[in-house]
Amino acid sequence: MDYTLIVDDMTSKDVQRIRDASCKIIYAGQNRDALKPLLLFIEQMRAAASLDLGGMFAPNQRFPEYAIKTLEFHRDSNECTCNLYTGKYDGFDPDEELKANNIEFVSRSDDKYSLIARCKKCNELYDVDMRWGHYIFHDWKRRPK
Numbered sequence: 001m002d003y004t005l006i007v008d009d010m011t012s013k014d015v016q017r018i019r020d021a022s023c024k025i026i027y028a029g030q031n032r033d034a035l036k037p038l039l040l041f042i043e044q045m046r047a048a049a050s051l052d053l054g055g056m057f058a059p060n061q062r063f064p065e066y067a068i069k070t071l072e073f074h075r076d077s078n079e080c081t082c083n084l085y086t087g088k089y090d091g092f093d094p095d096e097e098l099k100a101n102n103i104e105f106v107s108r109s110d111d112k113y114s115l116i117a118r119c120k121k122c123n124e125l126y127d128v129d130m131r132w133g134h135y136i137f138h139d140w141k142r143r144p145k
């Protein structure tokens with residue numbers, strides 16, 4: 001990850017660049033070390049991303065908002081990073097998280113629309129359901145113990 005480039009994008013006031021950089025941060029959410037250098041720039045990014053980014057069905061604003069939330073989580077919390085899955089961002093694709101080696105699948109429904117995933121760091125279990133609205137999203141819920 002190129003930090004200076006990400007900070008440049010996040011403070012660019014260009015919707016597409018902010019969105020792309022935000023997604024990079026969000027998807028690196030499980031990797032504390034990768035995000036550490038960005039923690040110094042949280043306030044700068046927040047100030048720049050407070051502009052109206054538009055977006056009809058899924059407001060683009062949710063990207064920088066959750067990117068900044070992700071960074072704040074790493075700054076403020078020592079809890080397991082899988083807590084980020086149940087935050088306000090609903091775009092975490094379990095297949096991508098599996099590929100990144102962050103989780104494993106315990107079971108998956110035949111139609112593949114719902115599954116149980118386990119965090120590989122802390123063993124917490126999650127119910128993940130795929131849903132359709134104006135776009136596909138994934139609903140992660142911590143499984144009751």
Ligand SMILES: [Zn+2]
Pocket residue numbers: 080081082083119120121122123124
């Ligand atoms: Zn975890």
